[in-house]
Amino acid sequence: MAKKKRKKRKKRSYAAESAFHPFEKLRDSFRYKRSLYVITGIIMFAVLVVAAAVLYVADNYTVKNIEVDGNTHYSKDEIADMVMTDKLCHNSMFLSMKYMNKSIEDIPFIEKIDVDIVSKDTVKINVFEKAVAGYIAYLGRYIYFDREGIVVECSSETTEDVPQVMGLNFDHITMHEKLPIDEDHQLIFGEILDITQLLNKYKLHADKIFFDSDFNVYLYFGGVEVSIGKNDYIDEKIQQLQYQLPKLEGQTGILNLKDLNEDTKLFTFTPKN
Structure with missing residues (x-):
């Protein structure tokens, strides 16, 4: 008789587990969705921060003033065209990274050209001509x-x-x-x-x-x-x-x-x- 009672208690235990199983799935599903929303929110926030940073750099680091020193064979505009080869080069931050520790060479009559960033909107182009x-x-x-x-x-x-x-x-x-x-x-x-x-x-x-x-x-x-x-x-x-x-x-x-x-x-x- 004692053995039969123990079996009945086990059956009740299995039944209870079966009853709570759907709630556990629901709880796990809620946690998953909440995690997904949090991750999505973080990604969207990061995208907004990056977009804001890009807009700030684009608005505040646009090259407006160009100084050229050492040029005799080429005009100021010609030297500027050699350095600022595309639209991205009109951004002083991009320009500073492009010519960091790097000079422009292989130009007739010119030994090299260096670029210095004077301020957010001003660059100085140093021309070293061949003697x-x-x-x-x-x-x-x-x-x-x-x-x-x-x-x-x-x-x-x-x-x-x-x-x-x-x-x-x-x-x-x-x-x-x-x-x-x-x-x-x-x-x-x-x-x-x-x-x-x-x-x-x-x-x-x-x-x-x-x-x-x-x-x-x-x-x-x-x-x-x-x-x-x-x-x-x-x-x-x-x-x-x-x-x-x-x-x-x-x-x-x-x-x-x-x-x-x-x-x-x-x-x-x-x-x-």
Whole structure:
């Protein structure tokens, strides 16, 4: 009899469990849905935060002012176009990440371009140009070289601030190597750059620099040929040009400065018919 009673109690226990089972499912379902709502709410909140952050950055970090320093071969607008290549680049925060520890290279006449973020709406573009002394015309192209005579650029176009150099003859030219000139005359490239820099200093632009067989220097400004002679007193000779060339505007002839020195300000102008 005792055994039968125990069996009956077990049956009642199973029945009770069966009765509560649907409630447990309902409770678990409620917990699942509540968790789902919480997760969905968190995701939506995160999306709203990100969207707000994106809108804030877009509104407050738009580039409005562009400063460019060190450019002579390219205008400010041309340099800006090289840096700000798409719409995203008009955002200073994106721009700072894009050019972080990185420079723009492989641009004709330019060594590199760095970008500094001055403020939320202002960037500064620093241009580092190659030290170009002059160019020569060779096989339909224009070959630019530095003060060491190393070819730094080959272009189909001329640039306004760099003079053409004539009187130097070559049988071949190789990019990024020295122009093949006699060893005895290697210093001529430094002389060319000195002349170019002095012309820039006094805001003068020579169309051509010509060297004769004895490496005497001649400069050409429109119809005026300037005989410089050797490199002696080159600073004084170029300085004198800033006073004489305006007087000779529109004329054609030879301005002889080869005998000018620090003591003798001797020069002559011979008109041409």
